[in-house]
Amino acid sequence: MLFSHLCKIALLFCVTSSQLVISATLFPNESLLPKNTPWHGKSLQLIEKNPDKQTLTEKTDFTKTLSYKETVTYLKQLEKSYDWITLESLGQSPQGRTIWLAKIAHGAVSPEALQKKPTLLLQAGIHSGEIDGKDATLMFLRDLTKGKNTKLLHDVNLLFIPILNVDGHEWTSPYHRVNQRGPLNMGWRTTAQNLNLNRDYAKLAAPEMRALVKVFRQYHIDLYLDVHVTNGEHYQYDITMGFNQPFTAISPQSATWLKEKYVPHVSQDLEKWGHIPGPLVFGMNKKNFHEGIAGWTASPRYSNGYGDVRHVPTILVENHSLKPFKQRVLGTYVLLKSTLELLAAEQGQQLKSAIHHDKQRQPDKVILGWSYPEQPTEKVAFKGMAYQQQTDSITGKAQVRWTGKAQHYEQLPVYWQNQPKVIAQMPKAIWIPQEHQQVIEILKAHGVEVTHIKTAEEVNATQFEAKEFKYKPEPYESRSVVTAEFRQNQIVRKMPAGSYVIKMDQNLSELALALLYPEAPDSLLFWGYFNGIFQRTEYIEPYALIPLAQQMMQSEPSLKQAFEQKLKTDEAFAKDDKARMRWFYEKSKYFDQRYKQYPVLFEY
Known part of the structure; x- marks a missing residue:
């Protein structure tokens, strides 16, 4: 029986001889993109040499990625053949596709059982054109079937979402993401409802995101890798990592672990395998890289900001779009293996301790929004790419042309987003009238503890009154978003029976505050869930x-x-x-x- 399962798995990965080699010239955007420095990393050795065991991606020389059906079929065959993998349905997409979670672990896979060991959640395809994490992890799972890396499963668990945006994944074209080198069958960035899932962590408008948050509620996640492919400025780094720094983090102990333990460890491994890891940064001026780079502090609409506010250490992995698909996938494989090795060692328990300390914190004030400083925070060495400025006939202005040659910056200014912009005092409790059921539903979906009061209660409270408000002229993520300035008024209000109260002596108090404090950058007020307060309905003649x-x-x-x-x-x-x-x-x-x-x- 096992032999027949293995044959089916091998057949799944087989393609015709005409598919084995696909020239890079088939990428229609190749002539549009700047060149890279040549790459011949040691991680090329990770490519399976036996054609019968190669993934479709390997067989096509990393020009194609597996379809949704091929991915699910392969994972289901693994589940039938091996006791270390179990599949769980997280729910359905708007077009009716199942969103799958693969649990890779020795022994029982209940949330209680998995909690005994460090658990890594790796998610791929939140933006489905950026699918490197899926192909890298499927290669890793294939190697587990060959006996490689299996000892890791004795000390660490891997939860794997191969494709989060399953509908976008199936809308494929070689003409998606013009600034990205492969694969040919790239999926689409947004969902079937045209929602960008990496803007939806706070508001939970998409069923895909509610499926993901279910994993956070049910399982104790010690580390979360959200694998993307970034675009923007050209530089030498092929894998960059972003997280909220300790000086801005709501979970500072976890952020310190990421900075001092995680990044140095995986960076060293990536370098050994021929990759160039670096920080996730953006140019301050797209036409003059010498002006410096911006270090970003993510708000809860993004994976790394959301992980910070709910005390789940999170790395936003951004492989660089101008690097070849092969280089990106192999680098992600090394990143995954290195991460599991780190968690399997004593660092896994140290991370658990850091998370525990962050959950026990009870800050008097929480900084919910940040701005950039006028002067650079520091100066760093940076592995950039050389460029020239040339005036073109299309725009009539000077534009950047990357030369494809490496350029090292000895002292490049860095502007970390570290200036407090929105500071909220932590309340004892937050009260919500019962008519705001949609808001209550979102809070419960996140796992925030909400109490439904049965008898009326008089509350001495602070109410926020908008002085000025402004709507964005165009829809943003299918919402009419609003920003406002508020004054605070002290009132005594009798909250009727049926109202809801959130007691803030809970682990997710910072998340509740980020969602309900009206001036926070990702408050539910910003996302339009309280638009009725800005509408007048009675007039006088x-x-x-x-x-x-x-x-x-x-x-x-x-x-x-x-x-x-x-x-x-x-x-x-x-x-x-x-x-x-x-x-x-x-x-x-x-x-x-x-x-x-x-x-x-x-x-x-």
């Missing part, structure tokens, strides 16, 4: 308002004085009869008292 205004001025001389002063100092107001009437209406007892009042209350 001039025949009633004018005598009302006259009565108000007679009874309140100070109001009359303020009105007359505004007429003198505000010319536009003086000329606008509707603005005059609105001014009085807003100061009357008849005005909508809920207008611009954020209904979520904070108890300090």
